[in-house]
Structure formats: structure tokens, C-alpha cells
Amino acid sequence: MDCIITVELGTYGIRVFIYDLSGRVIGSMKGHYPTFHTQPDYSEQDPEQIFITTLYVLKNILNEYIHPGKYKVASICFCGSMHSVLPVDAKGNPLGNAITWADNRAKKEAQELRNSPLGKKLYRETGTPIHPMSPLVKIAWIRDHDKERFRSASKFLSIKSYIIHQLTGEYMIDYSIASATGLLNIHTVSWEGDALQYAGITADQLAVVAPVLSKAGKLKKAYQQSLGLQADTKILIGSSDGCLATLGDGIIKGEAKACITIEDSGAVRVMGTSVLKDEQMRFFNYLLTNDYYISGGPTNNGGNIFEWFTRQFGEFASQFDMEDSMQQLLEEAANVPAGSDGLVFLPYLLGERAPIWNANARGAYFGLNIKHERKHFIRATIEGILYEIYSIGKTLEEQRSIENLSVNGSFGTIPFCSQLIADIFNKPVQVRPEFHSISFGAYILSATEMGIYTSLDDAATKPIDPPDVFKPNKQHHGIYADYFRIFERLSAKLSDEFEAIANLQQKYTHPDKLLMNDKL
Incomplete structure (x- = not known):
């Protein structure tokens, strides 16, 4: 066989x-x-x-x-x-x-x-x-x-x-x-x-x-x-x-649908027959074949940021129970209202690509007050990661109509996160449980090359299993829209401070040299 x-x-x-x-x-x-x-x-x-x-x-x-x-x-x-x-x-x-x-x-x-x-x-x-x-x-x-x-x-x-x-x-x-x-x-x-x-x-x-x-x-x-x-x-x-994540999720050219991947990093992508032209140079346009362009924007900061948070602030019965610790944090986050009671997180721990394209960008918690607890930080961290994904999607909608979303990746397909994506975007989200879009996209390539499918279009329109659908909560969307505006303004206003602190980090990277200069 x-x-x-x-x-x-x-x-x-x-x-x-x-x-x-x-x-x-x-x-x-x-x-x-x-x-x-x-x-x-x-x-x-x-x-x-x-x-x-x-x-x-x-x-x-x-x-x-x-x-x-x-x-x-x-x-x-x-x-x-x-x-x-x-x-x-x-x-x-x-x-x-x-x-x-x-x-x-x-x-x-x-x-x-x-x-x-x-x-x-x-x-x-x-x-x-x-x-x-x-x-x-x-x-x-x-x-x-x-x-x-x-x-x-x-x-x-x-x-x-x-x-x-x-x-x-x-x-x-x-x-x-x-x-x-x-x-x-x-x-x-x-x-x-x-x-x-x-x-x-x-x-x-x-x-x-x-x-x-x-x-x-x-x-x-x-x-x-x-x-x-x-x-x-x-x-x-x-x-x-x-x-391949885009192809594996069944996104085909001309469809008013976007693919969101949130694994370690993340991206929002669409497929089309022409490139997205943008004077601000915010989008990528990559070739799948001569007839398919995959366009969109990537983020450096996806599930890797929640993993960072878990390592620093999670509780571990042993050093190997990362998944259990993450699950515990997710359960705590679920008990915090949308918007994290005014706590906003900029997730730029690894600089950032789309849509700000600033390698000097840094992370920050904003709006902290005396009543905030660990659970607020957990939810704000997750919301901040997803605000960044939304900022890419929102920019992409300047060029393409997007009516619904397909989400893949180990972080994005966590049900709690999938629902937040639906709420933040105010669009239905499709998720295929126990499904790996990248590998399935590679299977589609092989199966098409072998003649099992007549074309990539043919393969992409024949999903193996029907997806789960998360419908948006419009009340939550209104809350997220208000906080997102603060997130977006902070990302722009802190540009000078991002550069200043990056320069300081570079300056003080080698304390032995500083000590030598002090002696001189």
C-alpha cells in the first residue's frame, strides 16, 4: 500500500x-x-x-x-x-x-x-x-x-x-x-x-x-x-x-477568506492571482506556483510569547509539564472579562514585522493598576498576541475583502484563543480539530503531483473533515475594538522609545567594556 x-x-x-x-x-x-x-x-x-x-x-x-x-x-x-x-x-x-x-x-x-x-x-x-x-x-x-x-x-x-x-x-x-x-x-x-x-x-x-x-x-x-x-x-x-498552511486550510484564489496561522510566530494570509501593491511596503507576496500568490503579513510574536509567559510565571509540578501549566493559565484567563480590566499588552518581545516592521519594537504592559492580579496579566498577554494578529488582518482588509477566517497552528486552535479571534475580528472562525495544515498542504502537493487530484484548486476544495465554527460575540467585539485602538496608538507612539531602549541595550551589552571605560 x-x-x-x-x-x-x-x-x-x-x-x-x-x-x-x-x-x-x-x-x-x-x-x-x-x-x-x-x-x-x-x-x-x-x-x-x-x-x-x-x-x-x-x-x-x-x-x-x-x-x-x-x-x-x-x-x-x-x-x-x-x-x-x-x-x-x-x-x-x-x-x-x-x-x-x-x-x-x-x-x-x-x-x-x-x-x-x-x-x-x-x-x-x-x-x-x-x-x-x-x-x-x-x-x-x-x-x-x-x-x-x-x-x-x-x-x-x-x-x-x-x-x-x-x-x-x-x-x-x-x-x-x-x-x-x-x-x-x-x-x-x-x-x-x-x-x-x-x-x-x-x-x-x-x-x-x-x-x-x-x-x-x-x-x-x-x-x-x-x-x-x-x-x-x-x-x-x-x-x-x-x-502550505494556506493551501492546507483550503484557501483558494479569489475567495473572501483569510488564513490565520499562530504557531510559534504567526501570519494572516490570503491567496490570489495578483500581488498586493502597497506603497508602505507592509505586505509580503510569495509565489506558490505561477498562478498563485500568497499575500499577507507575518508577526514574530505568536505562541512563543505565551510560552515565554508560562515559563516565567506558570506553576510547574515538574520541568516537563509545559502543557499542563499552559492549560492552568488558560483557565485563569477565562475568569477575566474581555479587555483584562484595562490592562493592555504589546507583545513585541522579538521585535516586529507586520504591520509596523520595526525590529526595535519591545514588549510592554500598559494600564496597570493596583487591582490587577496574575490572571489579568495572563489574559492581557493572550489578547495582546491576538491584537497584533488583528492589526495585520485589519491592514490586509484595505486591499482584500475578508468575510470569514480559517485558523491553524497549535496556539491559534486552542478553543479559548479561537473564540477570542472570532470576537476581536467580528468574523466567524473555522478550525479543524486535530489537523495540521502545513503537513496537509504538503500532502496536497504530493497527491497532485501523483495525479490523485487534477489541480491544487481541486485538492483544496475537498476537505477531509468539516471544521468547527466559532461565531463572534458582538458585545465582546465592541470592547476589544476600544482597547485595540489604544494598542494601535501605543505601537505607533512608542517607536522612538523602542529605538532608544534598543540602543541602550546594545550599549550596555558588554559590562566588562563599561567597567574599563569607567576606570579610564
Whole structure:
């Protein structure tokens, strides 16, 4: 019996799913790898550790489900997070760690480029907002601040391209992740000359751009043997996590529906046949295929912020009961009225992307008074994360009509959060329980490539199970609308203070140097 495997290379770990050909989940597994924050604004991962984790999880899931069940793996489809950069040498060996989407070290380069005529031109050509997340400015930072690494680099890869190269020997990058680099002209689907010149590299130093349904060669014989896979197993290059979450949730072009993902980070997305044009450069426009643009805005601050809050202020019976502690906090939050009795939280603990695009943004609790208790902080934290999601959706509605929402991601699909999203947006929210949109989107790609579906449109309109629907509470929406206006004004008014405190943090990062200066 044939089956399809999907491999998601996420921000904090890998998720592997096995689907039968009808789209039912046979089994799943996940593994984790760390992110290193060695300095302020730095966010890096060890590519070899990611590869070893990928092999480990793949081998375990094959041994537990595939081989005992006598399944034949027809296809393995890869998906991954966007905006990573990994310089490798001429033999494909990593030159240090990979730089992730959350890395803000290139914020000076990004700000200068964003404010220039070239930056505006590159945004129109590439569809990627000018921000430190962009590999375009990450590579420029390496060029200017890590010169030896830059000179030694034969290629600059995404993490997914590196993993695929390790498995097959091919250097390939799919349309979706390529269009999120800030280096691809999304209109001609080729590397953009002005972007290459700005970064100081050539097209040969990037992977070959390929459609998301492309096959990435064959598994090397060593991995065929160690994993127990046949030589004819298809390796599909796949797509990005954001594009596949949108496809997996059944969002199709032209529909007045948006997809909200809240996992560690988050995003609000729509699908269409044309790009969203915005003089303020607030939206991304990424390619899924030649006929599909995934447009919207991302946030750095999603479920990772609630996890941060839980680690700092939750109660743990043991160090491993994160889910139990989160559930306890959610129950406390449910006993606080909408609006958290006047406590407003800005969730910008990791800077911010859409819609303010400010890498210096910082978190804050506002409106605190003597009557506020821990439960108010809990609910305000959740509301603040969702206000930020709403601010993206509200901006997106300037360009697209949105009548209803589909929500995915481990944080967004918590029933308490799904209801808050419905209330804040004042729109019905659809959620598919026990459903992973990214992996299902990868299944759709594989199934379409195999001919099970005639097109991506055909696949997206045939959901496996009907969703749950959360209807908005109009009274709560009125309350949230009032508090959101304060949230929105604070995010704008504190821009100067965000920059000032970021400069101070940078200034006082090395206390040993300060001590030396004091002595002088």
C-alpha cells in the first residue's frame, strides 16, 4: 500500500507525518533542535544538528509505522520555514550556523535600504518587505561584518535547501522560499539583478529555482539503505510553511477568506492571482506556483510569547509539564472579562514585522493598576498576541475583502484563543480539530503531483473533515475594538522609545567594556 510522507523543517523542530493516499493520517512524530541567541538580535541554528534530527525522526517513524505496516513510500515532500541563510563552502559544508528568520542583526542595513529608492524598487520586484528577516540584507550583513565567511562562501542556502542537498546532492530552492529571500523577481521568476548586486553575490551562489512540484533527484544510496527506502521514492522539493498552511486550510484564489496561522510566530494570509501593491511596503507576496500568490503579513510574536509567559510565571509540578501549566493559565484567563480590566499588552518581545516592521519594537504592559492580579496579566498577554494578529488582518482588509477566517497552528486552535479571534475580528472562525495544515498542504502537493487530484484548486476544495465554527460575540467585539485602538496608538507612539531602549541595550551589552571605560 502506497503512502506519502511530509517533512516540515520548522523553527524549533521537525514534524513528520505519514498520509495514506486519501489524505488520512497514518502516524506522526516530531523532534526538536535549539536556537542560539548568543548576542542581542542574534538567532542561529546548527544545520548539522537539524540534519541529524531529521534523519533520526525519519528513521523512527519508518521503523514504527512504515516497515511493520508494509507500506511503500511513494513520495517524501519537504516544507520549511522561510528567510534562513546558511553559507556553505565549495563542498557544501556549512560555514558556521544558519541564521534564522528571527535574527535582527541586519536592522541597520534593512532600515537604510528600506528608506532608499532601491529598497522600494526591490520590494516591488521581489514582493519581500525590507526587514532584517530578509536573506537579502542578512547576506549584506555577512558581507560587511563577517568578511572571511563571506569570501569563503560558495553558496548561500536556505536550511531546507541544505537538508535536500545532504539527502540528494542537488542544490534546489522552491518558488515559495525563493520568493521570500528578497532576491527573486516574482514577476519573471528569476534571481533579480539589482538584489544580487546589492548583496554582492552572483546567481551561481544561490540554489536553482524550481516549481514546488519538482523532484529533487534521488536519495543517496547510503540513505536509501539506512532508512530502508526504495530507489524510486520521489523526493519533492515542496514549499514553505506559510504557503502550505494556506493551501492546507483550503484557501483558494479569489475567495473572501483569510488564513490565520499562530504557531510559534504567526501570519494572516490570503491567496490570489495578483500581488498586493502597497506603497508602505507592509505586505509580503510569495509565489506558490505561477498562478498563485500568497499575500499577507507575518508577526514574530505568536505562541512563543505565551510560552515565554508560562515559563516565567506558570506553576510547574515538574520541568516537563509545559502543557499542563499552559492549560492552568488558560483557565485563569477565562475568569477575566474581555479587555483584562484595562490592562493592555504589546507583545513585541522579538521585535516586529507586520504591520509596523520595526525590529526595535519591545514588549510592554500598559494600564496597570493596583487591582490587577496574575490572571489579568495572563489574559492581557493572550489578547495582546491576538491584537497584533488583528492589526495585520485589519491592514490586509484595505486591499482584500475578508468575510470569514480559517485558523491553524497549535496556539491559534486552542478553543479559548479561537473564540477570542472570532470576537476581536467580528468574523466567524473555522478550525479543524486535530489537523495540521502545513503537513496537509504538503500532502496536497504530493497527491497532485501523483495525479490523485487534477489541480491544487481541486485538492483544496475537498476537505477531509468539516471544521468547527466559532461565531463572534458582538458585545465582546465592541470592547476589544476600544482597547485595540489604544494598542494601535501605543505601537505607533512608542517607536522612538523602542529605538532608544534598543540602543541602550546594545550599549550596555558588554559590562566588562563599561567597567574599563569607567576606570579610564
